[in-house]
Amino acid sequence: MRLISTNVRRTHITELLVLDLLLGNKLVGKCHYFQGRGYYPPWIELDYDPWPRGLGLEVKLFRVFYDILPDQGRFFISYVRDRDTLNMLQSGFSPVDTPLGLSLLRAGFTWFKNWYFPEGGNEGGLKLQANKVLREEDRRRELEELSAEVKTPEARQVIAEMLAKGKP
Numbered sequence: 001m002r003l004i005s006t007n008v009r010r011t012h013i014t015e016l017l018v019l020d021l022l023l024g025n026k027l028v029g030k031c032h033y034f035q036g037r038g039y040y041p042p043w044i045e046l047d048y049d050p051w052p053r054g055l056g057l058e059v060k061l062f063r064v065f066y067d068i069l070p071d072q073g074r075f076f077i078s079y080v081r082d083r084d085t086l087n088m089l090q091s092g093f094s095p096v097d098t099p100l101g102l103s104l105l106r107a108g109f110t111w112f113k114n115w116y117f118p119e120g121g122n123e124g125g126l127k128l129q130a131n132k133v134l135r136e137e138d139r140r141r142e143l144e145e146l147s148a149e150v151k152t153p154e155a156r157q158v159i160a161e162m163l164a165k166g167k168p
Contacts, residue, residue, distance in 0.1 A: 001057065003064060005031070023052055023061065029078070042069060045076040045127070050085075053099060062107035071134045075109065078127045086126070089114055095128050096159075097152045104130040105158055110142040136166075 001024040008019040015035040021028045029047040036042035044065055052058045065075050077100065079085040085098040095101040095112040104112070109130035116126055133139040140163065147159045 003061070021046065023057065026051070028052060028061070036070075041072045041074065043074040043076065044069065045078075047078045048081065048100075050079075050082045050100065053103065058103040059106045062104055062109075066108040066132060069132045071132055073132045075104070075130045075132070076115070076127045077104070077130070078125060080126050085128075089116065093151055094146070094149045094155070096146050096150050097155045098128075100128060101130075102155055102158060104128065105146075105155070105162070108132070110139050110146065110162075112146075 004022040004024075005019040006022060008017060010016070011018055013034070015037050017033045017035070019031050019033070021031045027049065028051075029049050031047075032045040034040070034043045046065075050058070052061050062075075062077075069075060079089070079098075079100050082098075082100050085100040088098045089095065095114050096105050101112060110133050111131040113129040115129060133142060143159050143163050147156060147163070150156055150159065
């Protein structure tokens with residue numbers, strides 16, 4: 001399947017593009033791409049419909065975002081349509097324990113934040129933030145911290161494999 005962007009348009013913020021993202025001919029979600037400005041690193045936000053997970057394409061899709069973002073780039077992804085992730089987060093699991101978080105981890109992201117209570121009107125709704133690491137030593141430290149935080153055997157195993165393997 002091909003990843004296609006349509007309806008690309010600029011916003012009142014010079015560095016911000018808004019587009020619809022399709023995988024094949026099916027909508028994955030609305031995407032905001034901030035190209036970065038001075039101190040502010042680039043970021044991508046995806047209002048995500050998790051149907052690619054059922055086809056085994058979610059990790060590959062997120063790897064595209066990981067590869068596009070520069071070091072220290074941020075990826076925000078909504079989970080309002082992802083009942084499994086929503087339920088696990090509400091039950092106290094780490095973002096990485098969830099299906100969405102585990103796919104982001106497998107794609108290479110190692111720092112996570114759950115935006116369960118956005119701070120104002122522009123932040124949008126429920127989402128996970130996943131950051132791309134700057135240095136290898138930071139990546140290792142973040143994985144070790146995640147290892148102490150996660151609760152599921154699957155998340156622990158993926159983290160252990162990533163630590164053993166080294167760079168993604």
